[in-house]
Amino acid sequence: MEKKNAPAAVASEPVASEPVASAPVAAEPVAAEPVAAEPVAAERVASEGGASKRGSSVNWASLSADGPLHKIGECLLANEEYADTYSAMRQVCRNWRSGLPEPDVHLDEWIMLDHALPHVAEFTFLQLGTSRYVTIDLSEVHTRYYFVGFCRGVIVLAQKNPPHKIRLLNPLTKKSNTMFEAQMPSVFLKSVAVIKSPTMVFVTAHYPSEIGWVDESTPTKDIDKDWEKRFSIKNHCLRCITPFNGELYALAVDNLEHGRIVCTNVQLQQRASTVKMETLISFPELGHQKFYLVKSDGDLLLVLLVSVALAGRPLVYRVDTQSRSLHPVSNIGSNAFFVNYIRCISVDTRVYPTLRPGCIYYTDLGYIREYSHDTKAWDEWAVRVDRIGNYEKLAEVNERADTLAQKLEQSEEARKKAESDAVQARREADKAKADAAGVEDLRKRLHDAETSLSEHITAQIAREEAITKRLRTQNRRFVNKTSQEFELEDPDNDPLLDAVSFLEFHGTEAREGIDEARTGLSRLFPYFFPKKEEPATFLALAKCFNPPEDLGLKMRHENMKVAVESTVALVADSQQTIDWAKVGNTEQIEQAKWRSLIKAAKLNTKKILAYLGIKPSSTPSSSRPEV
Numbered sequence: 001m002e003k004k005n006a007p008a009a010v011a012s013e014p015v016a017s018e019p020v021a022s023a024p025v026a027a028e029p030v031a032a033e034p035v036a037a038e039p040v041a042a043e044r045v046a047s048e049g050g051a052s053k054r055g056s057s058v059n060w061a062s063l064s065a066d067g068p069l070h071k072i073g074e075c076l077l078a079n080e081e082y083a084d085t086y087s088a089m090r091q092v093c094r095n096w097r098s099g100l101p102e103p104d105v106h107l108d109e110w111i112m113l114d115h116a117l118p119h120v121a122e123f124t125f126l127q128l129g130t131s132r133y134v135t136i137d138l139s140e141v142h143t144r145y146y147f148v149g150f151c152r153g154v155i156v157l158a159q160k161n162p163p164h165k166i167r168l169l170n171p172l173t174k175k176s177n178t179m180f181e182a183q184m185p186s187v188f189l190k191s192v193a194v195i196k197s198p199t200m201v202f203v204t205a206h207y208p209s210e211i212g213w214v215d216e217s218t219p220t221k222d223i224d225k226d227w228e229k230r231f232s233i234k235n236h237c238l239r240c241i242t243p244f245n246g247e248l249y250a251l252a253v254d255n256l257e258h259g260r261i262v263c264t265n266v267q268l269q270q271r272a273s274t275v276k277m278e279t280l281i282s283f284p285e286l287g288h289q290k291f292y293l294v295k296s297d298g299d300l301l302l303v304l305l306v307s308v309a310l311a312g313r314p315l316v317y318r319v320d321t322q323s324r325s326l327h328p329v330s331n332i333g334s335n336a337f338f339v340n341y342i343r344c345i346s347v348d349t350r351v352y353p354t355l356r357p358g359c360i361y362y363t364d365l366g367y368i369r370e371y372s373h374d375t376k377a378w379d380e381w382a383v384r385v386d387r388i389g390n391y392e393k394l395a396e397v398n399e400r401a402d403t404l405a406q407k408l409e410q411s412e413e414a415r416k417k418a419e420s421d422a423v424q425a426r427r428e429a430d431k432a433k434a435d436a437a438g439v440e441d442l443r444k445r446l447h448d449a450e451t452s453l454s455e456h457i458t459a460q461i462a463r464e465e466a467i468t469k470r471l472r473t474q475n476r477r478f479v480n481k482t483s484q485e486f487e488l489e490d491p492d493n494d495p496l497l498d499a500v501s502f503l504e505f506h507g508t509e510a511r512e513g514i515d516e517a518r519t520g521l522s523r524l525f526p527y528f529f530p531k532k533e534e535p536a537t538f539l540a541l542a543k544c545f546n547p548p549e550d551l552g553l554k555m556r557h558e559n560m561k562v563a564v565e566s567t568v569a570l571v572a573d574s575q576q577t578i579d580w581a582k583v584g585n586t587e588q589i590e591q592a593k594w595r596s597l598i599k600a601a602k603l604n605t606k607k608i609l610a611y612l613g614i615k616p617s618s619t620p621s622s623s624r625p626e627v
Contacts, residue, residue, distance in 0.1 A: 061093045073100045081109070081127045084134045087172040102173065111345060112150035123155070125171060131351050136171050145169075148184060148203075149192030152243060156192050156201060158184035163220050166201055168194065182214035185226055191342045195243045198270055202241055202248050209237045211250060213264075215272035231262070231277040238262075239341040240293040244300045245321070249280070249293060257288040261302070261319060281324050290365075292339040293319075296346035302326060303339055305362060305369075315360065315371050332358055332371055340364035354401040464496050471499035478506035482513070514538055521545055528555060570608060 076086040121142035145157035166180035210232035260282040314328040
């Protein structure tokens with residue numbers, strides 16, 4: 001359990017307002033705050049703890065209930081704000097737990113602040129009267145229950161397993177003494193409230209807008225069935241359920257924002273099955289407004305949000321539950337109200353100096369209004385605030401908040417520095433003891449470290465030399481293949497880095513050469529392999545152009561075949577009579593004569609090639625090896 005003083009501010013939309021402890025919840029063991037004692041009392045404590053003389057250590061676990069332990073417990077329980085410390089004391093040891101009775105306190109001044117992932121099972125509770133807060137980890141409870149809400153010091157739970165029975169948990173002792181047979185209804189809940197004597201749970205639903213209630217005698221029903229005891233008013237929305245003096249009060253507002261206050265008759269009936277709700281006060285004379293219920297200084301107050309058209313009218317009315325009447329309140333003193341449709345709270349600005357006295361914070365609308373007996377102050381609209389709480393025209397408050405935050409930060413930094421210095425001092429002291437006791441061991445460890453470091457350096461140098469050798473070998477191979485040598489313009493004078501630089505140059509040259517070769521081979525591939533698909537990789541493409549046979553000669557032969565066939569076709573088209581047997585008999589033609597005949601036919605072959613759409617190279621045909 002973590003216990004701190006809260007920063008001087010209250011969450012804009014508190015999860016709960018008036019807390020009741022039904023069953024006490026355990027926190028982590030925390031030592032009670034120190035209590036000054038007379039020297040004689042100190043000696044008596046020492047004697048009870050088994051100390052033989054003054055200054056000897058005290059066995060605190062042996063303190064008896066009739067000694068200082070009981071007195072300290074009474075002091076803590078005298079003020080509700082230390083109920084968490086009292087509960088923590090009971091967790092210190094078995095003797096203290098048996099000597100201190102389980103507290104039966106009403107945590108009316110505690111509220112639960114918002115909590116979210118990843119700490120969904122960690123709850124922070126704020127004591128409104130002193131700004132102290134405590135964080136309690138309820139992970140073991142979260143594994144078996146759903147958290148429904150918090151009211152009057154107890155957490156309302158629902159079992160995770162059907163039929164989802166209701167339980168009330170005291171967050172200080174982590175005990176659930178109040179168990180209900182009734183199930184939690186499967187509706188979208190708006191808020192929850194708890195009253196005691198007798199213990200009842202009230203919930204409000206969004207749609208339909210109604211209030212339902214159960215007690216320990218309410219039987220279990222199917223999860224899809226609603227509670228038997230429900231209250232609603234046609235075309236009315238029910239808001240701000242507020243326990244007060246053993247009864248539950250709520251606001252019923254119609255579609256035109258006309259309001260009324262409804263209440264229960266719990267103290268008269270005492271059982272949920274016979275409890276009813278009825279209209280306590282109807283106030284159509286207040287017009288179309290937004291209404292809220294607030295408990296403050298023992299009174300139940302009705303708070304309004306008056307528009308500009310109705311400026312000058314009172315904003316706060318005291319609800320007289322006996323005479324069923326409303327009485328204007330002209331000043332709320334040093335209090336500040338936080339109001340919304342779920343729940344409202346009243347805090348003392350003397351405890352929270354960053355809040356402005358006499359202000360009403362409309363958290364669901366994002367407005368702040370300053371309320372006092374001077375009704376002329378309402379001739380102007382209230383100060384507007386945005387949804388994240390940045391106030392306009394509140395420079396003074398912001399300055400005070402910044403100053404307090406800075407002092408808090410400085411204090412926290414000083415505390416952390418002191419703790420760090422203490423830890424460092426302890427470490428140095430331990431180190432000095434270890435050094436004094438084992439200097440020889442330290443020298444041996446230092447020698448081993450130096451030896452290990454030397455071996456590591458030697459191995460690293462050998463490894464770098466091997467890498468450099470391999471890189472240089474690869475560079476020489478590149479030079480032998482490409483006949484291209486490079487010189488570094490700005491060498492690093494490091495053999496390894498320089499070898500890597502050369503390898504980068506050769507790699508760039510190789511990549512450029514591969515790109516050019518791939519482009520050229522891709523262009524030639526369709527001519528050499530018209531019936532094949534071009535390979536996707538360069539290596540496969542290069543292998544296609546390096547077969548056992550001579551691809552160039554093969555291509556020339558193919559071209560010669562096409563040329564001969566084309567010549568025969570042209571001659572046939574000219575309708576001339578030619579003895580092809582004599583033409584094909586080339587055994588008696590000498591090679592020199594054959595070359596001269598080809599040279600003489602050049603004039604006519606140019607015309608034929610032009611006719612076929614072929615532009616030959618300038619190399620004479622008689623020079624080809626095929627000829």
